[in-house]
Amino acid sequence: MRLLPMFARLCVVVIFIIWLLPVHAEQVPPEIPVVKPPQDAPSVVVVLLDDVGFGASSTFGGVIATPTLDALANEGLRYNHFHTTAICSPTRAALLTGRDAHVAGVGTVMNLANSYPGYQGILNPAAATVAEVLRQNGYSTAAFGKWHLTPSWESSPTGPFDRWPTGAGFDKFYGFLGGETDQFEPTLYEGTTPVHRPVGDNYHLSEDLAEQAVGWMRLQQSIAPDKPFFVYFSPGATHAPHQAPPAWIEKYRGAFDTGWDAFRKTVFARQKALGVVPANTILTSRPDLLPAWDSLSADERKVAARMMEVYAGFLAHTDAQIGKLVQSLKDSGRFDNTLFIYIVGDNGGSGEGGLQGGVNYMGALQGLPEPIETKLERLDAYGSADSYLNYPAAWAWASNTPFQWMKQIASHLGGTRNPMVVTWPKGIRDAGGLRSQFGHVNDIVPTILAAAKIAAPDTVNGVLQLAMDGNSLVSTFDSADAPEVHHTQYFEVIGNRAIYHDGWMASAFHGKMPWTVAMGSRSRAIEDDRWELYDLTKDFSQAHDLAASHPKKLKKMQARFNQEAARVGILPLRDASEERTPMPRLNAGRTLFTYYAGAVGIPESQAPPMMNRSWVLQATLTVEDIKPSGVVATVGGTTAGWSLYLDSDSRPIFEYRVFEVASVKIPANQILTDGSHQLRVVFNYDGPGYAKGGTLRLLVNGKEQGVANVPATPPAFFSIDETFDIGVDTGSPAGHYPAGSAIGYPLTGGVLEQVDVELR
Template identity: 35%
Template sequence: MTSPAGPPADSRGYAGFGGTAAELTSRSSPWWPPARRARPGSPNVIVVLVDDLGFSDLSPFGAEIDTPYVQALADTGYRLTNYHSTPLCSPSRAALLTGLNPHRAGFAMVAHVDPGYPGYRMEIPDDVPTLAESFRAGGYATFMVGKWHLTAESRLHDGADKGSWPVQRGFDRYHGSMDGFTSLFHPHRLISDNGPAPDQQYPDGYYLTDALTDRAIEMINGLRAGDAAKPFFLYFAHQAVHGPVQAKAADIEKYRGRYDAGWHRMREERFRRQLAGGLFAEGTEISGSDPAGTLGVPPWDELSAEQRALYARHMEVYAAAVDAVDQSLGRLVEHLRLIGEYDNTIIVVTSDNGATGEGGIEGTRSYFSRFVNLPGLPAEWCPDVPRDLGLIGGPRVHGHYPRGWAHLSNTPFRYYKGHTHAGGVHVPFVLSWPAGLPRTQGDSGVRDQYAYVTDVAPTLLALAGVDRPAERGGRPVQDVDGVAFGHLLADRRQPSRHRAQYVECAGGRGYFEDGYKIIDASPPGAGDNWELYDIAADPAETTDLAAADPARVAAMAASWHRAAWLNTVFPLVDDPAALNTRPSTELALSRPVTIYPGTPVLERYRSSKLTTLRSFTVEAYLDHRPGDEGVIVAHGDQGGGYVLFAEDGELRLTYNAYGLPLRAAGPMPGPGPVTVTARFTALPEMRWDIDVRAGQDRVLGLAAVPQLLGMAPFTGISVGFDHGGPVDWDLHERRGVFRYRRGLLRVRYVPGEKAPYNPEIIAMVEEAARRAID
């Protein structure tokens, strides 16, 4: 991690507006809305946040994807064509829910790292109210469904401090996945309010987008049954369309053949619609589609027929998943109309960052083998395990589209999620409030003034007439960085009040100021390599002006530097390995654990600390009788995992190598008490030998299987049944979750030594704290 020697002499420059923080966030400031609270007739507020959705993926922004309900909101409401997020999901969610810049809100990165720096706290600070807390203090009911991703992954398990969980951060009700993503057919762990949802076998036809919509409507109906007038705030944070990308069969069929023309042709068509719709001025240039400008995307006409069929199928699934999000919105809208509350509901639809290129050049049918970023992967590692074309998009495949489709999704911009170029941060935004912000005749609703994700919270509070609390937990709250933009909606001639904004992600830097933007994507320590763009005239960042205007570059770079100090951006990531540092408080998660039948599925990260990049032993204690059968232990899902079970008088093991099942079987032991032990021995080149014994007798084994790395196994450990996504699909079709009905006493995991290639570094935080005090 790299950090300058110290802040500049004048570090007061406020990143959002160019003045001091005290001047521009004072309650007497003209930027601050008048103090108001909820009153009779206050509007409901719904924020629909779609995960990894590109700028052009909705029909009001140029897409061919069928999104009539978003289109209807845009037709009667407002489209922001110059709205920006951060490059990644957790930082954007923290900024959206607090109004603070992401580093000040504790999220310089996604909530899967914990290196110990102030900007990487991975929890919203105690003296920062969330949007939910502000609305609740203003008299609103507060509901959330979907993805949270604002709690450090080491504090997602059932024994953790829940101070950063949704219910503790202002939501009356919550249902969803607190992790970064999940399967849409078999979610790996759902939380209801403040604990795990009951373990279940997901029924045929279950689809998470629909299930979350069911829950949201139930929450609204529950409120109305008890209080007919109380306004509500609903934060609907979709798991879609983050990978693994999955969709319902009927929706996929709707898009069959739609993408056979390829990504270049489809991108040209989207851009034509964007120009015709007034999203960009005539003469605006689109970013290039050559391999150099797309990080390797090949021309469509150079692909083989087999590649084109596979790649088009991936995009058909993605389009179907977006379509399902619009169907979900439609159900909400129609329900609001049914209960007579649509006109007085503010609805926002947006994305947390640009579309992602993480599927790689060729896409993947084995998301978790692609989603591994460890040095030293063996040469034969397979990032795209072959699967039948007809399975893509369904529950058996964890897939993601090729990078060329992300280039389409981000039309007309360059690059992807994680980048500070426009493709990573320039996202769609729609706002509708028929009763409070009706469009005037002749107004297209298109607004091209700059807005940033930190502006959402102050805008919604101002529109609803709700104060942000002055204190939280008896402490004065931190000031916000965002500024309300309601004036832009009411009068399209008004200028943006958000005049400047820094951005930083994994060492990549950027700064916007008064229509210009600088970007430096080079690693910290490589010297300044700033690019300069006039994004008012060149929103797709096609022409670098740095060489022609070095004075502007130098001035804006100095402004970025001041803003970085003010917002706890330093130290910068100069080596991704630095993010492998974990605090010693996590050591307890790697101690042996005993799990009894009936225990809720062990959380993903808690499970991973027992098994990842190390040897480990699983000890199952049985009181076996003839005929006893069922799952002894399962860890993982169709994306990768293992399941040990008894069936038809045999002890059986299925190891799912990122979609490729490997099976072994042997005889069950005789009746009576027995310990079945499965030893996973770490080998060179990230493989395991698996040896299963009953007592001292070897029953079965598998040799040199590829280790499950990165986010796999994604579903945590379950004892006595196979929770969530099944490890073995054939077993799932035969027996469902296959509960072990009697004779399974307990299972104990005993972690062994870490493998030499395990990059994790434990920082002894208690010792460091003691030394600091001494």
């Protein structure tokens, strides 16, 4: 037994000696691998504006001041042959993946996604985003603003989240998921969590997004100053609703009193003087369906001019926010090695405000127009939080000077040609230069990767990648005479289509006007569309149709379009706006729904489908000692919607708003005290058919409190961005909540047991 202590002492000595011995190479623990970017790789900022015509900004001849864009153009390059897809989601898919929109899986706007290949609204994993590629090559990545690339059935708090920005390569996301949002009370997300906008009386979303982006860039500079970053800044401006701080709108008072026809001539002259259009460019004529300015009444002109003043203030204000990003980069010393890409619109100006424009345009878009009297009464509210403005379609056409048509019309340059400015002091020496090589949004990813000296990966996250459809534009950085690298490009949106090849373009307008989504409307058959032909090397604005004089050339171009359409898998062609194929829905086949407190951020399209039918909503809540107040259940927002809530006196109130058509408020006679209560709202629809009116009743504990009639209801939706919420109101308020209440007016002082919805 004496040997055991001796043996132990010997072991200790041996261990001590081993510890003193030099460590052999094979005993050195391996370093944890850290992905490093290529040496001297630039940071990258991509700015994408929304619904901006070629002739809107001062940088490209417009009368709306964009000094940030001007300054960047003077330090970098203007591109006047750059193209988008003519509508938002496809442009974003092509921009972020480097592939054609249909190849990326997003060939139409997310709201019109259908089950046919290329139109499903599901980002193709074989077309990874540039954010994911850069992230895997040592970049930090962040997205701020509009996303509009997540399928609606995946946009709720239940996920899945792999097609949200943070699942598509972005370390950071702060913004909104849908196609638009209220600028004063936005529907916001931080990562995948619904959040309220910061508290403050002078809030505006574009300012918030800029502050968030600047703060994030400064954080990168503080913690990892040698690490490049990628910022995707897409503020959603100037998509409707057109809303801006009053001072910015006032700068343009009276600026548009001469109307859109005179505006086109003014802008066209400025474009020629700046050299952003060739001297031989022809100003195209107004489409027959758009009214001449002189044909409007005095009241109509007053309304239309004011609507354009709001738009101008909105665009100028947005450009100023982008200036904050530029200044922050300069202050930190990172600007010289930052590739700054400023794309002025994801399509041309939007005609979705209708021929007359709308104070609350969502109603007019669905066939519920506003009388001129209403527009005049609301004139002082234009651009404020109490409006949801979109200008008349003719202003969209005017802002697209010198081209034909507008957003959605992928057949013509008014829909697809957008200005771009690229600045990179370390990589571009021709400051103030103009570039006229053909470019497309699918060229942006190859351009970024080439500038960063990163090869396009063969696989990403185990998925074999498709080849890029775009081409790098880096060769144009050095020379205005660099050979064109993008020789062929097809375009297609809701049947409107075109093909570009080596300077020629063939165009087929499908016939549906871009200012209506009226239920049941159908365009002509695809095969009945008439093709036009243009030589863009001599005809910058598509003014001279050569189809009759060059029939053989037109046939070759049509064959090339069919070849491209077959390549991306969209034959036979279909108008996506007319397809009603079954898509996944969280509410499919259900007529009974039960929700509990905390169910928030549910997209309206996935909430109980309450349009064009009768329904009953019942809420059960318990009050104990504390005086309750706040939202019980709500959907929609300022534009239209409803809210059941308790006011500051614990009185149940139900409000229902149908755009500018009607707004009703039913206050209860009863105040809620201690105990269990049932609040019940019954709606009896006047159908059958779309958008009929009906009768609303509010009951408390079985006793009727009030009745109200509405003459009409929305045929399709209250909004395209607001959500269905229980216990709080996210986004803009659907009710007139007590002054001074917290943002979202959350329910306090009561326990919300459940909310039941029955569809009848």
